[in-house]
Every structure is written in C-alpha cells, then in structure tokens.
Amino acid sequence: MGLPETTPKLIAIVGPTASGKTALSVRLAERFDGEIVSADSRQIYRGMDIGTAKPTAAEIRAVPHHLIDIKDPDVDYTVAAYKADAVAAIHGIVARGRVPFLVGGTGLYADAVVQNLDIPRVPADPALRTRLEAEIARDGLSAVFDRLVALDPEAAYVVDPKNPRRVVRALEVALTTGLPFTAQRKKNPPLFDALTIGLDVPPDALRTRIDARIDAMMKEGLVHEVETLAARWGASCSAFDAIGYREIIGYLEGRTTLDEAAAIMRTNTWHYAKRQMTWFKQNKNVHWIREEDEANALVEEFLRPGRGKGGR
C-alpha cells in the first residue's frame, strides 16, 4: 500500500502497564541498532522515577532514550507538545541512521505519532475552562453541550455529551478559533511506515505482574520519592495525578494507611491496564505477541530493505 519509498520506518511497542514493554524494547533496540522514544505521559517528568517505572540507569546507558525526564512536574504537558517532540526525536534518530522505537502505554500519545493525528492548535485556556466549568455547574452539562452543538453541529455526534472534559475542550476550540472543533481534528497521511507490536499478557499473569511491581516500588522507596516531590513542587501538580503518586499523597496526608494506599494502587493500576487494553484493541494494525521471538521475527522482517509494511 502506497507510502513513498522514503517514508521512515518506525517500530511502535504498546501494551498495558507492567506488560514488559521497557525490557523488550531495550533488547530489540540493542539488537537492531535502535533508539527509544518514550510514549509515556508520566515518564516525561523528572523525579517521577519509581512510580512510573522508568527504564533503569543501565537500560538508558545501553540504549539512548528520548522524551524521558524532559519536564519538571509543575509543567503541564500535552498531547500536542508530545507529538511535536516525538516526531522531532524520531527524525533525529532516522538522520543518525538508526532505528526508531516508539515505546509506551499512553495510547493517545502513541497514536498521535503513528496515525499522525492533527490536534487542534488551540492551547488550553485555564480562564475559559474555569468559566465553562462554572457554567456546567450552574446550567448543567447538557445546556453547555447544546451551546457547543450550536457552534459545531457535527459535534453532536462526535463529542461525548456526558463527558465534561470533552465538552469543555471542544467548546474551548470552537470559541477561541471561531471554527468548529470537529473540523480541526483530523487523521493525516502517516508520517512513518510503522510496525506496531502489542504485548499480549494474559489477565491473570498481568495482575500478578502489577502486584509484584507495586511491591517492588514500595521497597525501592516510592513513599520517599513522592514525599520529596511533593515537598518541592506541592502536592497538587497535575503531573501527580498519576497512579502511585495520588495514593501515596493520600497516605502522606493521613487519609489512608500505607497498606490501604498500596491496595488502592493495585486496583487503580489494574483498572488502568484494562483501559489501555480497550484502547489498543481498537487498533486493528497491532501485531499481538506473547513471546519475544515473535517480536524479533516481526522486526527483522519489517526492517528488511523494501519490506516495509507500506502504511498498513
């Protein structure tokens, strides 16, 4: 299928949290002379190491990693910024003659790159959002949704009328640009010839891995990490609206015991993993694998000159 010959090849590795993406990607990158671009919305942040299960120092030494530790937790980062940063990083890797691996569990981030999503160029407007949220509180969400539909009729069946956050964002875009939100979100021709590999871990096994990972995080000093970060940046950064951080903050503020916090982390992480699966399953181009050998074979075949997947 028709992608230009010159379209760079990209290998994306996705899967739920704790499925083994990091370890697999490091081995693949070593084997195929690659570099890794993280597609993880929390590993972006400096200092959030244990709770986000960042690659280890040894792993980072073994293979160059990009888009990890690029912001402080008080900075709000976004999909749009991510897409730009990731595309730039990938081009850099390609220019160096190496193979780019896009690795991470933040589905929207990965899709923004792989599917070349056109994200409306309207930055968040906190004042406007606050006003719209007040409007929702006063008039009800459906009234505000109606307002959106008046400006953007198509939004009636594209935007979830029951999701305040979506309604607010769509209105934000429509109001500040004067153009319909739905006309500004597009899927463009792909920038990269991508092979997407998904790690398929059976539910029971995944749950076991998640629990084990949380135990390990606790032993490695998650509480101390969160305490230190909160002391420095305050507990209310949106970066800390993340599994592990939220629960430990709750413990530090005396709302739960440590055991309770850990238990909540386990179920929240599980819920998250299930949402990730829901997301990734939608993408019919993912090659689901259970064994590393399968990944090796897929990548080897994909990288063979003239054997790209041609936009599929």
Added chain:
RNA sequence: GCGCAGGUGACGGAGUGGUCAAUCGUAGCGCGCUGUAAACGCGCCGCCUUCGGGCUACACAGGUUCGAAUCCUGUCCUGCGCA
C-alpha cells in the same frame, strides 16, 4: 446469661406495609476517547429470557394482611452493655 441494637445482593450500606430484584458506593465485567489521557467518561452487574417478560429472593420457620425486606411469634447468629 437478663438488657439493648442488629441480621439485606461479592463487600459496605439504604429501604421500615404496596410504586422493590430492592437507592447508593466499592469491587467485578464490557466499552469509549484528537492540546488535562496513569486523565476524563459511559454501560452491565440475582437466575432465565424469543428482551415483552418469567422465576427465586432481603438469616431460618411460622403467622397477620388483598399485599411483607418492611408488622407479630419462635429459632439460630452477631455487636455493645450488665452479670
């Protein structure tokens, strides 16, 4: 072992004569998502169903009533109080 308070779906916890298969929360299951995405949201959740409905249920056994998760009696069990 006399007193009091209770025993409701996996758990927590509403309901106190009909409109109750039983509000709600949690867990569980399914799903969605284009500048907060580890975020945000939606659906299902006794059993069966040709999706109209059918069946069995609110500790157990009786009873009152046209009608009971809701009232009465007894039994068993639990918690606090007094022995």
